Structure formats: structure tokens, C-alpha cells
Amino acid sequence: DAGVTQTPRHEVAEKGQTIILKCEPVSGHNDLFWYRQTKIQGLELLSYFRSKSLMEDGGAFKDRFKAEMLNSSFSTLKIQPTEPKDSAVYLCASSLEQGAAERLFFGHGTKLSVL
């Protein structure tokens, strides 16, 4: 069952480092999302792509966060430079644009710890 695949599952970084998180969406899905999950804020949108075009980016995250869709089946989220406050779970999700399939399919997430 090829769901959303995220790698790595865990990442530990020193403050100031650059880290790259990876995501493979469900095959055939044309919408891709990056969310950050924390206990206080819940799920916050980082980026939303439709057919590889950036539709929305979380305004508060623009300066150090950059998501890209290199092709329809692969996306990366770069955080540069990392800060301790970036410690969170980063979730990737995909969806079909149309039809009754309005659910988001999520990956297991990448847990990032910044020391």
C-alpha cells in the first residue's frame, strides 16, 4: 500500500544546521501539503502545492523554510538555519484535487529535534 512516505522518521540537528526532509506523496495525487505539528499550535500549514505549483505558503515560515516539488512524486522541505524552536513533527500530506476524495492522506511525519 503506497501511502505517503516521509524520511527520515527522526532528525536531530544542531542549532544553525541545514536539514532537508523528504516526502513522496500517494501516486496520482496532485495536491501536496507540508504541516508543522506542535502541542500548542496544532497543525500549521507550511506549504501547499498543486500540480507542483506553490499555491500557499505559511507566511510566518517564509524566511527559513523552503519547500519544493522537484517532480510530481517527490517533495523536500529545507529548514535553514535551524533553531531550537523548530523542534516539532513535520507532516507531509497529499490529496486528489477533485472528486469525492477530499481527505488528506498523511505520512508518519518526521520528528525534528534541534539542540
Place this chain on the structure above:
Amino acid sequence: QQQVRQSPQSLTVWEGETAILNCSYEDSTFNYFPWYQQFPGEGPALLISIRSVSDKKEDGRFTIFFNKREKKLSLHITDSQPGDSATYFCAARSANSGTYQRFGTGTKLQVVP
């Protein structure tokens, strides 16, 4: 500004009881409201959803009640089971935002045997 709000933050019920999770929103263009269930170490997964044209949606032990006028909805879990212990997220989507969904901060439910 949190456009989707959930309460309580955490909830503990005994096995067999009904758990009630609340959600409210501000944007009147929201017309689709999915609820996601998340277990530790996993991503959220769709549990049940409702469209704004309906006031109730039932799926087994899970029921959504929707009040469009008050911009409120609730998820009722009847005959709660220990396996229902998870975090539940209310989300909302508007017709003009593609598949983008805004999420609440979640309710952590614990069902005690």
C-alpha cells in the same frame, strides 16, 4: 489567529461512556468539516466528515453534530473503547481553497478500562 478551535484540550472517559469533542470556526465560507484521528507515532487519518448542508453524520459509534448558525460542531463517540484513545483533530475547508484544510489544535482522548 486560530480559525478552527477545539475543546477540551484533553478528555478522559471510562470505557462504555460517550465522549464529546467540540469544535468551532469563524470563516463562514467553510463548507466541509473532516475529523481526523491520530495515534502516537502516526500521521492523522480521516475518521468521519460532514458537509455544511447536513446537520448530522453518523458512522458506527462516531457521530458529528453540526450547527451552521452557531458555527459549531461536535464529535460524539458512543460506547468508548480503550482503542479510541488518540488525538482528534477537527478541520475545515472552504469551497474556494482547493483541498487545503485548516486544523484545530486537537483533543487528546483517553478511554480508561
